Amino acid sequence: MYPQSLKNLIESFKLLPGIGEKTAERLAFSVLDLEEENVEFFSEELKKAKHNIKKCSICNSLTENEICDICASKDRNNGILCIVEDPKNVFILEKTGLFHGKYHVLNGLISPLDGINPEDIGLDKLMERIKKEKFKEIIIAVKPSIEGETTALYIKSVLEGLDIVISRIASGVPIGADMEYIDIMTLERALQDRIKME
Amino acid sequence: MYPQSLKNLIESFKLLPGIGEKTAERLAFSVLDLEEENVEFFSEELKKAKHNIKKCSICNSLTENEICDICASKDRNNGILCIVEDPKNVFILEKTGLFHGKYHVLNGLISPLDGINPEDIGLDKLMERIKKEKFKEIIIAVKPSIEGETTALYIKSVLEGLDIVISRIASGVPIGADMEYIDIMTLERALQDRIKME
Known part of the structure; x- marks a missing residue:
């Protein structure tokens, strides 16, 4: 039904987790409305990110180098x-x-x-x-x-x-959350790990 | 904070309407987990869709040809x-x-x-x-x-x-929708355009 290259672009977006048919269609159509140079940028950066980013050999975080900025930092x-x-x-x-x-x-x-x-x-x-x-x-x-x-x-x-x-790290009720929406296990933890006010 | 090519990929996703910072980050990270060949496919199809798809010269719908399949169809x-x-x-x-x-x-x-x-x-x-x-x-x-x-x-x-x-085309209450969630203008239209049951 769709032109082949639009169909393929929709399939491409569906490769990403959490992107279903409808969202993929919406995103594919929106690519057609982008400036040519932005599509080129997007296309290039997909490949560059996949090729350049690897795991830091010390901490396993992501980096373009052998060692990530945090591991390399003296500060x-x-x-x-x-x-x-x-x-x-x-x-x-x-x-x-x-x-x-x-x-x-x-x-x-x-x-x-x-x-x-x-x-x-x-x-x-x-x-x-x-x-x-x-x-x-x-x-x-x-x-x-x-x-x-x-x-x-x-x-x-x-x-x-x-x-x-x-x-x-502490577990408990998120800041600003309504108690009624918090699950019972989180509430139990929040009670158990209560902090003494001094 | 992010490696440069990851930052650029996040910016790329943000070019798409409805994709904010958080979603762009999530999608960019998920690209890193895709198979190499899928990323290549995605990257190529972005460019192909943008380059190949144009407006049908008769009806303005999208096509890879001068005239779209529907306009060209004899059926x-x-x-x-x-x-x-x-x-x-x-x-x-x-x-x-x-x-x-x-x-x-x-x-x-x-x-x-x-x-x-x-x-x-x-x-x-x-x-x-x-x-x-x-x-x-x-x-x-x-x-x-x-x-x-x-x-x-x-x-x-x-x-x-x-x-x-x-x-x-008819306007009215969508199939399966609860009346209480329908705006007043749609309800007015649904009443005005009521269909006689025969």
């Missing part, structure tokens, strides 16, 4: 390490501007039900790095799910005995 | 013309499979407040075509808005005196 506090489950989360946490240490990106979370064991998410590399770089403090910033809890507890257990302060 | 009823405001609507109406005539795509709708007058939306070309191809019936399928009404009434007025049946 970052080398004593603190923040562990995340996905490269995207490095950039999300950086937006807060509150953390000035280093990051380490795991290859997902432990999930025995899905057959994902500690060795599958790169914990060996993490442990080597923690010992080599002698971190004094570790913040585990993985998502508060069963898999996240399992992964956090596992990391804590293998670091047992080393002189390292380990913490987990 | 379509040449006596009926359906007028739409956007090439996308040709494909939307074709999905119903109910219309077997020809189409004509206007360049938008008359909107005096925005300085868009009858001559700006290609009505001259439409009138020439109607006279040349001797349509017996015209269905106006533009959206039921002030601009749509204005355009429909204008078309009807200039065809006055010609022996052509002119209709407008």
Whole structure:
């Protein structure tokens, strides 16, 4: 029904997660309305991003170089390490501007039900790095799910005995959220982890 | 903060209407997870669609040729013309499979407040075509808005005196919709245009 190249463009957009038929059609039609030079830019940047971006050899975050800017920086506090489950989360946490240490990106979370064991998410590399770089403090910033809890507890257990302060980012009611829309597990956690007002 | 090529890819997605910062970031990250060959395909198809797709010289719908498949088809009823405001609507109406005539795509709708007058939306070309191809019936399928009404009434007025049946697609309560969510203007129209049950 559609001209072939429009059909192919719709199929291209559908390759992206969360883009269904209708959205893909809308986006493909909108490409036809873009300036020629913008379409060229888009087309080039797709290939460039895919070709140029790789994992930092130290922390697994994304970079165009061998080592990412954060690992290469001398201004970052080398004593603190923040562990995340996905490269995207490095950039999300950086937006807060509150953390000035280093990051380490795991290859997902432990999930025995899905057959994902500690060795599958790169914990060996993490442990080597923690010992080599002698971190004094570790913040585990993985998502508060069963898999996240399992992964956090596992990391804590293998670091047992080393002189390292380990913490987990707080879980609770999001700022500005109505209590009535918060699930019961989050509320339980918010109660358990209540902070004393002084 | 992001590597340059990731930043550029995010900017590329933001060129598309309805894609904000967060969605652009999500889509750019998901490109990194696609297979190499899929990214190449996507990149090529962007350029191909932009370069190959043009307006049909007869009806203004989208085609890779001089004349679109519908205008070129001998199986379509040449006596009926359906007028739409956007090439996308040709494909939307074709999905119903109910219309077997020809189409004509206007360049938008008359909107005096925005300085868009009858001559700006290609009505001259439409009138020439109607006279040349001797349509017996015209269905106006533009959206039921002030601009749509204005355009429909204008078309009807200039065809006055010609022996052509002119209709407008029905407006009313969408199938399956709850009455309580329907705006008052749509309800008024649904009452006015009620269909006698026989």
